[in-house]
Amino acid sequence: MSFSGKYQLESQEGFVEFMKAVGLPDDLIEKGKDIKSVSEIEQKGDQFKVTVTTGPKVLTNTFTIGQEAEIENLAGEKIKTVVTKDGNKLKVVLNRVTSITELVDGNTLVDTLTLGDIVFKRVSKRVP
Known part of the structure; x- marks a missing residue:
């Protein structure tokens, strides 16, 4: 299943606590x-370009599965890390934050970010 597509945020839990x-x-x-926010994912094999637009802020990261890449986190820090893929899940660790992006079905993207015992979960749906 390809991650490629545009997804709009539908719901989120734990935003305020996580951002603090x-x-x-x-x-x-x-x-x-x-x-x-709107997430746009372009996937070509193991190469990904992920663009997240939140109001006026646009965050774009490009990476290849299994290879070191510089990823910008929510706070604007650039961190060298490796994104791994397990089936329909992408996983990356950015400092103390673990991020798992799962393509639940062809139209639902679930992002789960964990920092210690604080969990921030976002559910986005594919849009045309």
Whole structure:
């Protein structure tokens, strides 16, 4: 199953607690909590380009499965890491945050970010 497509955020849990834990300022947390971000994924074999647009902020990361890449996290830090793929799940560790992106079915993308015991879960649906 290909990850390629555009996905719009439908629901999220744990946003405020997670963003505070990663050090985002309160004003940005307040602005961002109600924005329906859009994720666009382009997959060509093991090569990925992921663009997440949240209001005026656009975050783009490119990587190849199993190879070291520089990934920008939510706080704007660039971290060298390796993205792995297990079936329909992409996993990456950025400092203390573990991120798992799962393509549940052809139309639902679930992102789970974990920092210690704080979990931030986002559910996005494919859009045309």
